Amino acid sequence: TRTPVTVTVTGAAGQIGYALLFRIASGQLLGADVPVKLRLLEIPQGLKAAEGTAMELDDCAFPLLQGIDISDDPNVGFDGANVALLVGARPRTKGMERGDLLEANGGIFKPQGKAINDHAADDIKVLVVGNPANTNALIAQAAAPDVPAERFTAMTRLDHNRALSQLSKKTGAPVSEIKKLTIWGNHSATQYPDVFHAEVAGKNAAEVVNDEQWLADTFIPTVAKRGAAIIEARGASSAASAANAAIDHVHTWVNGTDADNWTSAGVVSDGSYGVPEGLISSFPVTAANGKFEIVQGLDVNEFSRTRIDASVKELEEEREAVRGLGLI
Template sequence: MVHGDTICNWHVDTLHGGDTISNWQIGYAIAPMVARGIMLGPDQPVILHLLDIEHAAESLNGIRMELTDAAFPLLKGVVATTDVVEACKDVNIAVMLGGSPQKEITLRKDMLSTNASIYKAQALILEEHAAADCKVSVVPNPANTNALILKQFAPSIPKENITCLTRLDHNRALGQIADRLKVHVSDVKNVIIWGNHSTTEYLEVNHATFTTRNGERPVREHVADDHWLKTEFITTMQQRGVAIIKARKASSAFSAAIAACDHIRDWVFGTPKGTWVSMGVYSDGSYGIPPRLIYSFPVKCEKGKWSIVQGLKIDEYSRAMMDATAKELIEKKSLAKSCLE
């Protein structure tokens, strides 16, 4: 990502309609955030590339009109299109929001097959038309597997540049811990989301700390409730999206959009010293996780690059949880491969 006077092209990939309306709502929420500078800072001009399917063209044009009416100083152009080639042309950052969610009545293989075809097609276009340094963040589930498919079919995009979003759960975990300890969320840091963005993901606080007047203190020691950390804390995270839908009769699009902005901003500008965030990235074998999976690790970012935090002590319980979510990712990788054959 080049700063200064260089204009960054940004790509939201959305699929409109009943099955994917929450992803469309994320796109609607995130577009003004990027135009305002929440993602790339107050000095970075942007051109937004907004992609949707043909029958949503009129609605997409309405978003373009709203962006124009908002008179964002940083917004140097909007490409609102149903042409995937036009949408991907020279983009530096691609936030992928399109996908088919799994319903209770849908077989997992059918859901994976649909997403495999979507992400294969998107990858081939990004491979040919995106900027060589394009950074990609995949949001919809199965996010890790979707990102892995995209990596397979966009081989010229560096593997380090293809990621998936686990930042929403990372942010949610910070919020829950802050509530539990009765502190401000900005005082809590270094929770970890390990593995697959699914019900098997492991939310870990063994290395998390919070700031007090007397310095940093370990979260686990002050929560002092192992049962809560292994039960209610995790189930609250797993059910948070459903709880929000029940409460406001709509999805958690706003917090997801913020998380996507956080993910890209920290990746581009770097994480604060002594702080890490959770990102789904290409495994290099760290912590015994099989390589060639997109797996959520604790990462530090600097100068537009991420690196996995090394040397964290892993206890027996964490080891079992981390391996279990890796096993699910291996199974999904195998199933996705069979769908593409």
């Protein structure tokens, strides 16, 4: 029998947590033969609801679930963690400036990064979902100098999946026939979903679409503003689709990408494509042997260059802001 993998979920009592935990416990995160131990990390006000979720997890009698611990102490929550899903974050409230938002989240992600540094397992893999995801990941990573920087990632897989779905609707090809899409930059409205290297049933996607105006005026804004459209329609932000993307991200990280495909993830830049080193930016990535690699050598046309640069500029500004606040 395999040793269980310890998975820590922060914000476990929130709506993404509720959509995520049952799928982890059922084996969809790591595989149907991998036992898991869950650690639910919450703030004190969230502990009671987390206990309720844990009762429901018990009531599913998942064969793979070997234990559930609940804590409001990051040092306990991340102890021995192999995978950490950092979902809990401080949302932007009315009248809050960007600096206030970054500062409030720094107060969450800096101590969590330190707790990961001091207590997580040597093979820890971190996915930051809580917004602003890229910069929260950067803050946590900077607070964990003993953990290889590449273990800290930010989620743009939901954006990637949204782009797949929109391109599928436009071309009529099933999502399984669409490959090599890329989300570049920040998980924010400046993100750039790029179809120029994508393939639709083996043909170049930009050529199949053959409509640059649709790309500029419909596709890109639909993907980038989808989160707001969901809030408008549902009266609450994306939860099941966000949880699904988190599952996809970690599953790909652990199990790898197909040979003829890649995906998108926020990973530490090595300077590729003019993205300053050290920023956590979304790139086209492959995964193998538990490691993401940035896809190299793609031509970036003018249309793409302007949009990548704009999103990366925003990431640099966020990095400057958290530097100024002493968070990194």
